[in-house]
Each structure stands twice: as C-alpha cells, then as structure tokens.
Amino acid sequence: MRRPFVIVTALALALLPAATFAQTPPAQPPAQTPAQPPAQTPAQPPAATTPAAPKLTFKTTSGMLLVQVKPDQTAAFEEMISKMKAAVASSTDETVKQQANVKVYKSSEAGAGGNALYVVLYDPTTPGTELYWLDVVNKTLTPEQQRDPATREMYTRWAGSIATMNQLNLTVVGGGL
Numbered sequence: 001m002r003r004p005f006v007i008v009t010a011l012a013l014a015l016l017p018a019a020t021f022a023q024t025p026p027a028q029p030p031a032q033t034p035a036q037p038p039a040q041t042p043a044q045p046p047a048a049t050t051p052a053a054p055k056l057t058f059k060t061t062s063g064m065l066l067v068q069v070k071p072d073q074t075a076a077f078e079e080m081i082s083k084m085k086a087a088v089a090s091s092t093d094e095t096v097k098q099q100a101n102v103k104v105y106k107s108s109e110a111g112a113g114g115n116a117l118y119v120v121l122y123d124p125t126t127p128g129t130e131l132y133w134l135d136v137v138n139k140t141l142t143p144e145q146q147r148d149p150a151t152r153e154m155y156t157r158w159a160g161s162i163a164t165m166n167q168l169n170l171t172v173v174g175g176g177l
Helices: 003-023 071-090 094-100 133-139 143-147 149-160
Strands: 062-069 102-110 116-122 162-170
Touching (some): 071 094, 071 102, 071 133, 143 149
Antiparallel strands (some): 062 116, 102 116
C-alpha cells in the first residue's frame, strides 16, 4: 500500500533537478558584429537617494515602549535618556523638537530575567516621525562630535544596555476619560 507513494516520491525527487534546469534559460552573449563598436548607453543621472525608513516610529498619535534593560546597565540607559532629552530641548530643528513629548518611567517590579523594566510614553507624537534614541541624539551633534570615537563608544554602550523592547501604538478609548 505504501509502495506507490514511495515510487511517486522517488520519481519526483529524481526529476526535480531536471525540471528546475529546464525552466532556467541558458545565458546567451549579446550579439555584436565585429565592425560595429559596442553600443553606448546614455549617462544616467544618479538615482535620487530615498530617506531611510524610520527605525522607531508610531502609527498613532500616542505610543508606548516597554523596555527591558539589563540589570547592570541601568545607568547607561538612564544616561542615554537624559542626553536625548537635553539634546531635544536644546535643538532648534522643528522635527527634533517634535520628539520632546516623552516621559520615561522605571517600574518597581523587575521584568523577565530580572531585567529592569522601563515604560517610555510618547503622548502626543507625530505618526511616522523617527524616534530612535541614537538617531535623535545624532541629529543634534556637530559633524566633529559624530566622528569622535568617544561618541561611537557611547552609542555602543547605550545600545548594549537594552535587553528587549516592545512597541505599542495607542489609541484613546472612551473620549480620554
């Protein structure tokens, strides 16, 4: 009773490479006559660079992050948050100023694995605005500060402090009671 299934399966596996090869046409060199020079394509303008998609953004006008920070890295995380708030407060860039509506809370209860649990509340926020902390701080730095090896070390330390992060897009229910 199992024999037809085994034969059909074996046959299908045996013919799979042939079927795959048959569907791929062989590459053929372009036809050129020796008397004609190769065709020149007109110079194309460089493609317009599209801005990178935001790494951290909300789809609604309010959002929350549940951030678990490694227990021995809470000082690095809190340093990052205070630097971000100071950078946003001192910025003259309106898109950076939009990121000032953030409140950070530290939970008394530990998160999974003993991690420190932080709640980061953005209310209001502009949907689609980049809120990734390192990018926000980077926008406020001078080119010299951005190239400084100490800045790279600081960013590495900050990013390494986060164990996990969950993002919640929030909508007011019941008229905001």
